[in-house]
Amino acid sequence: MSLRTVWPFPFDEDWSLHQPQEESAYATSPCLRLWTRLTTEPAALGKGTWAIGANRAPFGQSAWKITFDATTPVGLLHDVHAELLDLHREDHSRNQDRLFDDPTPPHEGYAPLFARCWSHDVKTDGAQTFLAPDGLAGIRHRYAARYPDRSAWRAWGGYPNEPHWQAHFSFGTPTTLVAVLTASLISTEPLHRTVQDVPLHTRHHLYVATATTKQPPSHAPAASLPVAPSSGRTR
Template sequence: MTNHPFENLDPTQTVQVLPRHLAGPGTIDPRTAWAFPYDEGWQFAQTDDGTAAAFSPCLRLQTTYEPKPGKGAWTISAHRAPFTAPTWRITFDATTPVELLHDVHAELLDLYLEDRHSDQDRLLQDETAPHEAYAPLLTRGWSHEVKTDGTQTFLTPEGLGGVRHRYDFSGSSGPAWRSWGGLPSEPHWRADFSFGTPTTLVAAFTASLISTGPLHRTVQDVPVRTRRALYVATTTAKQPHGNPLVAPPPAPVSGRTR
């Protein structure tokens, strides 16, 4: 039997792990995850229980974090006018790797600034083609299955994560895109992108999802059930008493670099 990559590591030891979708949520800090320019009109508020919210200066963009026991959530919503019903919404489980959230919010800020300094409105009328979001998955060895129900599904090589895209909008009230990490029957996290969500934001998410940049975690923060599918790129702090698996040299990934 193959040794467990975390078998001889101290629970408090810091490691760098791949793939990202199995790394666990990481350190949750809404202000860091969102990284908005709060000195330029963006508003931030957080209550004593950890609930947080941020708003764009125009009040058309809102992002929130609700740390509910067992089922917290991060939510991004866009509105045609302040205080109206959202035009689109993205929802992440609180257990989603925080680095993925950061990269989506960084792209959200980019779109906001592009719209602000041009006559475009890509936050509400993005013309990016869907393949921009899913083609990079295929280059990383993900499988692809198309169904007659109007969906196509992309699965990670080890089968412990996926992205589902609904290409046929007729008669559907579900999300346009859905992603998850972990066992399909009981995933560690799930992310839903409603119809109307800019494909550019979905592409930022998938690019971060397949990035070969390892994530920093302590051993005790990495989900136990899927640890055998992880690579330990490096370890720090304490020396292990065995030889953890080492990640192969990272391959280049297409997509925007931050």
């Protein structure tokens, strides 16, 4: 699987792609304020991290950060990165700064869950948790920044005490990116999967649908590091 399945960036135009080592890859925006990377652990199957960060100044301290386990479904990863690219382009064309001052209210990150009958539990410690009806996915939102070093949003797939994958969004992350993950997570669009792609303890929860003749490449399962492309900006 190619990195371009996850990263829909225009590498033949102005985005840069770097692969300094076999187990890592790194992409940066033309303004050098956005970066995203993949690091893997070759000796441990399925181990590694996808990360997205935004700096107010090139090479400065990150204003916010998102991390995903390497086992996160590629469809989710692609949708978040595609929205990241859209926000970057919109900020550039309209002279806005939604990547750092997104006006999207927090409820847009979880409101769609109610339509899918997700449960909702609010704690007095400033956190609320949403669980899928089958218990195999969840989202936790810290609506009070009492602990800014913790994640503002956490999403996972699998059972809460033993998730197959997790995603963490720091405080300051645009709510728009959270909303895209939520929409992708609850999507009912059928996906192509082999038996090996589905964790053993979740297979009895599958719903079988008739295969379509055309399937977008973004709906592959977890990603693996591709062979490095030729030097320079490529697509």
